[in-house]
Amino acid sequence: MARVLSANNVHTVISALRVFESASSESEVNLVKASVLAxxxxRFVASVWGVQYAEGSMVGDARARTLTELRTTNLEWTRFNNGYFLxxxxxxxxxxxxxPVVYxxxxxxxxxxxxxxxxxPMAFTYTFDVAxxxxxxxxxxxxxxEMYCYGEKTTWNAFLKAAEDARGSKFNVSYDPLGKLQRGKVTELPAHQDMGYEVFSREALQQLMAIWGQFVLDGRYDLPLDKALNKTFAEVHPMTVKDVLAMWQGL
Structure with a gap:
């Protein structure tokens, strides 16, 4: 990796690795080491592309290893927080x-x-706008x-209202309280079954989404708009929730 980075005179390394556990964490740490050797x-962008996971969690600890390695280098580094992907x-x-992982x-x-x-509060951003x-x-x-960007910050209830307006009918709606989320459970949606649980098992997907639900309640998706790149780069006009939902009209 170091030879490839050096041969191509790479200035900035952008990691988009899926860092969830120790093996993928080692891959990103090796990418940091290769960047130094090259x-x-x-500059180095560590892989987050969402929100920060809590310390002590498997994902949080896996990603923390990258930061520990980065702090031993002279690389300038950052992480991108963009909420949930639209x-x-x-x-x-x-x-x-x-x-897509429907949540x-x-x-x-x-x-x-x-x-x-x-x-x-929830922040949502389209992947092309993150780019x-x-x-x-x-x-x-x-x-x-840490850097922040967003397409729109709203709430799930406002999102639901916009989705119902776009589809022209009421949705079948359930709310998952904190106690349910803490047990690693969420309401199973038809889209989860359509996925066939090929990427995640049913249990793993339930647990992952329960963690996301607790993040919502903890305010982790409530990105600080005053620190967002949206203010610095006003020429970037990201897609909003309604922009995406409007594509469903007539379907």
Whole structure:
């Protein structure tokens, strides 16, 4: 990896590795080491692309190993916080390179399993807009250790209302209280069954989404708008929730 980075005179390394546990954590740590050995990289983007996981959790500890390694280097580094990806709520006509993981609101099947009261703040961003903010941030003279961007900050209840308006009918809605989330359970949506549990087992997906639900209640998706790159790069006009949901009209 070091030879490839050096041969191509790479200045900035952007990690998009899926860092969830020790093996993937080791891969990203090795990428940091390769960047140092190569000599040409000056900046490094550690893989988050969502929200920060709590310390003491498997994912949080896995990602912390990268930061520990980065702090031993002279690399300037950052992490991107962008909330939940809007790609997961669009129809198949929405351009995306990610495999959507439908969470909380299943627009296709007009169903919802919302964490908490539904009034907790949530940030959503389309992947292509995250890329646009990242591209703009490459020109910043100094990086903060955490950077923020968003397409829209709203609530699940407001999202639900916009989805119902777009589909022209009421959804079948359930709310998952904190106690249920703490037991590692969420409302199963039709889209989860359509996935066939190929990427995650049913139990693993339930537990992962229960963690996300607790993050919602903890305010981890409540990104600080005053620190967001949206203010610095006003020329970037990200897609909003309604922009994506409007694609469902007539379907």
């Amino acid at each position: 000599g040409t990289p000056k 790609d997961c709520f669009g129809p198949s006509t929405l351009k995306s390179y990610m495999q 909380a609101i299943d627009v296709a099947h007009k169903a919802a399993g919302i964490p908490g009261t539904g009034n907790e 646009r903010f990242l591209l703009a941030a490459l020109d910043l003279p100094k990086w903060e250790e």
